Amino acid sequence: MIKKYVMERRSWIMLFILQQMLIIFIAFIDSAIPLLPILYLVFLSMLLFTIFLVIRYHKETRFYKSLEERDNNLDLTSIASPESPFEIIIENSMTNQVDLLKKAASQNLMALEQEKDDLLAWIHEVKTPLTAMHLMIGRLDDEMMKTHLTYEWLRIHLLLDQQLHQRRIPFIENDLYMEHTDLETIIFNEIKTLQSWCIQKGIGFDIQLEAAEVLSDAKWLAFILRQLLTNAVKYSHASDILIKSYQLAGQTILEVKDSGRGIDPKDLPRIFDKGFTSTTLHQDIAATGMGLYLAKKAAQSLLIHVDVKSAIGEGTTFTLTFPLKNEFVRITGV
Known part of the structure; x- marks a missing residue:
């Protein structure tokens, strides 16, 4: 700050020094003016x-020091009270x-909240005709047509579900309800939703649940498993997807293992990044790059560690620990 202050006042300092040099020069060339007293006077002036500069430095830089040291936020209470007219300006x-x-931030936040509410309302409105469509598809006699329409219905259903949870993720802490959750019930419900797709691709499930119960939020755990199972079915051909759970060092481990195409090693560190799809199959327009990202975000709130090997x-193995x-004391407070 001293250097900055000197640079700011350099014109004043230079003017004073030039004045003193001018006085000495005049005394030097004019023999009628005694040089020694002039030098003494210049010394006292300097x-x-x-x-004066030292005193003014502390007084004039107090306001600017507070500006330099303040946090980068909209709180101005840490700024020192201005004293000069320029500081007041x-x-x-x-x-x-x-x-x-x-x-502006308040207006943008209100607009964003309104947009989110409108989208959530739209999703809920769309679910009604989507449910009716599913019932109508079930009454079709043409099995081939029924299979294709069910697959397309399922895609729309999963995309809407993903959008719904994406909007809720920022406020997930307000929606958590920790309880003893039956893994078998959640897993079978999710498999039932994907049943027509699995039949179409010839995919089965091998379920081995040694640990049948976990302490978690049933709704958000179901969402996480939905993303993992959807990926497993999507990128697998006719084979069995292994789902097993077991206890290890007092913790419950759940694995979802498929025999699909696998993930390129260079993609593994990025699969949980928002919007990332793939570098090897970058032309895959069906991928949104949101499923695993949302699953990871939800898992973090549930204190579930997600690991992947591929x-x-x-194939690929996702492990939920x-x-x-x-450890739930910090979530529930009990």
């Missing part, structure tokens, strides 16, 4: 000017800017 300008930014042509019971 001393006083230096003391700066404070007024900043206050006006902050007020405008707060007003190799090209050898559930937390110990006492």
